[in-house]
Amino acid sequence: MKKLLSAIVAIAVILNMSIVFAQEISAISAMPIIERPVYNVISTNGKIIEINKNQVRVLGEGAYNEIVLHVQDSAYILNAEDGTQIPFKDLKSGDTVTAYYGPKVTKSIPPQGNAIALIVGTPNKGSAGMYMKVANLEHNQDGSIKVLCTNSDRLVTIRPEIFAHTSDIKEGSELVVWYDIMTMSMPGQATATKVVLLPVKADIKVHIGAGTIILNGRELALSENDILKTNGDTVMLPLGVIAENLGYDVVWNSDTRTVDLQNGSRTMATVTIGSKDYGKLKMAIRLDYAPEIVNGKTLVPVEFFTDVLNLKVDINNSHI
Incomplete structure (x- = not known):
């Protein structure tokens, strides 16, 4: 009898612990999940230690403690106190700077990347912009x-x-x-x-007549199959070469005929061949034109870059 009572007590304890554990798991599952940030813009805070033609070398603390940045026309160079623009020629070695740039950098020592903005100087009072x-x-x-x-x-x-x-x-x-x-x-x-x-600057400049694409001040090297095509009221642009130069991993799924633009493990945008519905993070956006495949390359309407990737695009036939 004692053994039976002991067994019943043991089973009751185990059941009670299981219920409590299940409640804890349920509570954990119900907690809101906060996604980790996706760092499209990273920075280094320090000093300019070297200036060359359209380049600055920054030493300090941040995503990279030492970085060489190419400063194209699309980059902002701004006063840390009031945000006024500073000409590149006025930069000096020893200037205090917070350099902002994209996550795509070379594996060289020091690494190199493209500047998005340089916030220069130290305010007399308060924090820098x-x-x-x-x-x-x-x-x-x-x-x-x-x-x-x-x-x-x-x-x-x-x-x-x-x-x-x-x-x-x-x-x-x-x-x-x-x-x-x-x-x-x-x-x-x-x-x-x-x-x-800040004043609007085009991230992408397209010259239809010349068949050229300028991304952040740099002309992209297009293959013979990377064509520009006018389609109705829009212009179709090659997705792969532009997305890769923006720092995305471009993943093709032949079963679903979709292309994912990924930043690390996170899918930032999705296009489906023949469908006017585009994925933007966890949202769906419908555009007037669907992506298509021409010469083995995926073409998307320019609105994909403006409405889905939030980029500024300038399309014209004048000299770039």
Whole structure:
């Protein structure tokens, strides 16, 4: 009898522990999942130690402690105190700088990349301005907006008394923002004390007549099968060569006839041959034209780059 009672007690204890464990697992499963940020823009904060033709070498702390950056016409060079533009020729060795650049860099020592923005100098008071590109924004009833940067790690509130024309800020806008304190949450949240909306610069320039594509100030090397094609009211551009030079991994799935643009393990965009529906992160966007395959290359409408990847594209027949 004692053995039977002991067995019953043991089973009861095990069942109780199982219920508690299951409840804990259920509670964990119910917790919101915060995705890790995707760093489309990385930075190094330090000093310029060398300047060459269209290049700066920066030594400091950040994604890379030493980096050589090519400074194309599309890059911003800005004063850290007020966001005014600085000519490249005015840069000096020893200048304090926060250099912003994309994640695609060479494996050389030091690594090399393309500058997005250089925020130069040290303000007499307060923090230096910080570059950010707007991924999403939310309009509030009091006229303020909340802007989430493309890295998904900063959410900044901009009040109308700080920046009067908040309606001018849209997805894809590039800003220099100043703030005093940021929360430790993900994303970190802050309220801007000053904002400068940067002038629009085309990320991609296309010369239809010459058949050339300029990406961030650099002409892309196109193969004979990388064609530009006018289709109705749009221009079809070769997806692979542009996406790869933007730093994406381009993955073709022959079973579904889809192309994924991946940043690390995260799929940033998806196109399906013959379908006008495009994937943008976890959203679906419908465009007027579907991607097609010509000469073994995937062509997409220019709106894919503007509406899905939030890039600025300039298409013309004049001299680039």
